[in-house]
Amino acid sequence: MTNDGFRPLGPSGQVEENDVRPYYLPERKLRLNVARVGGRLYAFAGLCAHERCPLSAGLLRGTTIQCQCHGSTYDLATGAVLTGPATESLAVYEARENQGQIEVKL
Numbered sequence: 001m002t003n004d005g006f007r008p009l010g011p012s013g014q015v016e017e018n019d020v021r022p023y024y025l026p027e028r029k030l031r032l033n034v035a036r037v038g039g040r041l042y043a044f045a046g047l048c049a050h051e052r053c054p055l056s057a058g059l060l061r062g063t064t065i066q067c068q069c070h071g072s073t074y075d076l077a078t079g080a081v082l083t084g085p086a087t088e089s090l091a092v093y094e095a096r097e098n099q100g101q102i103e104v105k106l
């Protein structure tokens with residue numbers, strides 16, 4: 001953990017443009033995903049808010065992701081539900097690259 005509350009996840013090269021990678025933080029028992037779109041990183045909950053399918057297998061289109069299970073879509077910038085059946089938004093986290101590492105603030 002850095003002084004400003006960011007935690008390293010792994011090397012920057014692990015998340016390529018227009019891709020999503022899942023991470024698991026055992027100390028928090030937390031699954032999260034990191035996507036890179038337009039050169040920016042988006043960190044968000046690992047599991048869909050509907051019935052908890054892994055969103056890393058979803059379809060990324062720009063800054064939206066569609067769950068593979070029942071088709072809910074979310075805005076990765078805000079976590080907002082764009083189309084159901086999900087009704088609850090996703091947790092989103094601040095993400096950055098620092099000295100070759102992807103870091104998230106939890």
Ligand code: FES
Nearest residue numbers: 048050051067070
């Ligand atoms: S589990 Fe994602 S839409 Fe149902």
